[in-house]
Amino acid sequence: MRKPLLLSLALLTAPVMAAELVVDVEIPRLQVAEYHRPYVALWLEEPDKRHVANLAVWYDLKLKDNEGEKWLKDMREWWRRSGRSLQMPVDGVSGATRAVGTHQLTFDDTKAPLKDLPAGDYRLVVEAAREVGGRELLRLPFTWPPQNAEKQQAQGESELGSVTVQLNP
Template sequence: MRKLLSVTLTGLAATPAMAGEMAVTVEIPRLDVAEYHRPYLAVWVEQNDQAIANLTVRYDVQKRDNEGTKWLKDMRQWWRRSGRDQSFPIDGVSGPTLPVGEHTLSFDTAKGPLAALKPGAYALVVEAAREVGGRELLRIPFEWPAKVAVSQSVKGSSELGTVALAIKP
């Protein structure tokens, strides 16, 4: 016999509306290669080919003496537009490399770098580079701020699988 639990909550103040969210789903494909290394990954927002906001930079953060940063310049577009001007690790942005699989990264649109975006046309850019491997860069254009829910994706051909962008106002 299953028992049901009934709970009544009273006296609670109204909950404010949740802030919007930007979710970026990145697929790291399994590659059939002799020497596999996890890719370094940068995700940022740009406008007119200028980096506006770094969302995440994934690299070998465990190497001593910050040696993992040595290979960040292999993500050429990100490095030229933003990376070379940074101090590593970037607080709230840097993280370890991601294993094979699908990973969803969520960002609050009311906090951090997204809160400062002015209305206009932007692109989400995802760049991956792998030691003893290749490079790949994908762009997803979007309008800011989103007035309705947005969902777009693009498929990579080598270092990245499907990259999806979902924005909830």
């Protein structure tokens, strides 16, 4: 009698594996006279470039009178697709700019925006713009939900370093 009960309890407490999307974004060290941390937007789009969901927007939250919001439009593609219709800051999406280095974000199908994402082909888009600097945009295609572990990588040339998407079923 005890074995079936223990087995049932073990199954109930076993971790439920969720499909996940792990993104690594590298902010490169630039040798420039006047350095400012880049504003960065990460979002999902369909192959026809239709915006699906915002994942993260990093900008200067601490400027007086929300002055940092004024420069969000420098991330031109994100601004046209989604940014101009948002009331910043967005809980769970917006955050402070990041320092030089690699920054990891993890999303899974138990929470938005992946929870209700229909199966299909998508692209992760990462756009960076820097004051007294340039602008750069990278796109990494993927299929959701992942059937197998998969990794995509793109290399930036100026404002972004390596951007990697790891998909885990």
